Amino acid sequence: MLKAKSIVSKDFIIGQTNDRLFGSFVEHMGSVVYNGIYEPGHGTADEDGFRQDVLGLAKELNLSVVRYPGGNFTSGYNWEDGVGPKAERPVKLDLAWRQIEPNSFGLDEFMRWTRKVGAEAIMTVNLGTRGIDEARNLIEYCNFARGSQYSDLRRSHGVEEPYGIRTWCLGNELDGEWQIARKTADEYGRLACETAKAMRWVDPSIELVAVGSSARHMPTFPEWDRTVLMHTYEHVDHLSLHHYIGKKQNDTKTFLAMPMEMEQQIKDVIATCDYVQSVKRTSKKMKLSFDEWNVWREPDVEYTPWQTGCPYDWVKFHMEDALVFGSALLSILRHSDRIDIACQSLLVNTIPMILTEKGGLAWRNPTFYPFQQVSRYGRGQALRLVTDSPKYDTSLYTDVEIVDSAAVYNEEKGELTVFAVNRGEESVRYDLDMRDFGSLSFEEHLVMRHERLNAVNTSDNPYEVRPQAGGETTLDGGKAECVLAPYSWNVIRFAAAK
Helix, strand or coil, X not given: CEEEEEECCCCCEEEECCHHHCEEECCCCCCCCECCCECCCCCCECCCXXXXXXXXHHHHCCCCEEEECCCHHHHHCCHHHHCCCHHHCCCEEECCCCEEECCCCCHHHHHHHHHHHCCEEEEEECCCCCCHHHHHHHHHHHHCCCCCHHHHHXXXXXXXXXXXXXXXXXXXXXXXXCCCCCCCHHHHHHHHHHHHHHHHHXXXXXXXXXXXXXXXXXXXXXXXXXXXXXXXXXXXXXXXXXXXXXXXXXXXHHHHHCHHHXXXXXXXXXXXXXXXXXXXXXXXXXXXXXXXXXXXXXXXXXXXXXXXXXXXXXXXXXXXXXXXHHHHHHHHHCCCCCEEEEEECCCECCCCCXXXXXXXXXXXXXXXXXXXXXXHHCCCEEECCEEECCEECCCCCCCEECEEEEEEEECCCCEEEEEEEECCCCCEEEEEECHHHCCEXXXXXXXXXXXXXXXXXXXXXXXXXXXXXXXXXXXXXXXXXXXXXXXEEEEEEEEEXX
């Protein structure tokens, strides 16, 4: 059996995980909204048309934040179309995803939905086809109490108290040629700077996210980020980054190693932020908003354009996708000193954690479970592990650690959790030296694996891939010996002895 080991010390603190790391994303795209979270004719629909089965699953994830309304959709969206009496709302063409947008679900519906889920909203403003005026009017509608045009418009729609939305994204992926009203870094940086000023004059308490590069492979990365920050550094709180991990070849070992690129992107963006900090001669440290991240796989359902609620990138993720997804989560935890916000993309039906059928069932994709477990046990102090793991090479990567791991200590609860992915086809004996924590008790070892890496969950068999208790772990005097099954996701929990 292969062997790996980690030293886990409560003094090796990376940072406190921000609650906003455990977020997701709802965009007007495919069947995310229509026939996803919102389906008035469904048997479980409530008085607002929200599917209760989807709401229940979303609550299981303990989501802290949900970003809205996009995404590419935002760059052509007029938020005013989605408020007020539904019978008076216009039906529009959405050019981003080539779909019909009825606007029967808009800002006020989304805010009601987030409150039922128990999550905080992150709002994205349109800096594509629109700009400063739209942004200042939108924040007035959302956050100003009363006595002005847009605050009173909100009140006329039955919402007396302001929403008080804290976090705002200044546009979306405006470096991309696929984006409506694409901009150069200087064009966007100037617009974002002036928009930020206007928005803060309406509500000084807000936090703002500037658009960073939409992907590491963009030819303008990281120069885009540097230029944008030179314009906006004093006026924003976060820089965004996006990353999607797709299987490029029929090679599991390479696919499981691909989160290393995500980790490198994080390091590159941090370095760029810190360079601009030095140029600006400021003590302000820029935080990151990883507001789109996920694995990606070819869809199971063909998309038909110019429909409403037609599935787009509707996919049943495989067991191996869940392993890659888990490693991506661990990359975020390992950089929780700089990443304050993270949004898995997207919540329902489009490369989702939750799948639905129109008029039918809702169930959990395999990726649902690592997110649920990290959201539950990953709140606390992220710890820097000292790890010795066997390694492997692929055609694209070298020195890939077979055991990918992270740890979080919740001092208030007295709980220590180690998350680990076994990227290999053999079992690994994984030793944990936790003597620095004093007396511990072993709580549980949860394992998610399957004999078939292409195993999926379906409406007929929704629990084919799921975590099971009973993983092999023994504890003796602050040292644990764990067995990580081949190709497995592991959650190993300890508690301070009472």
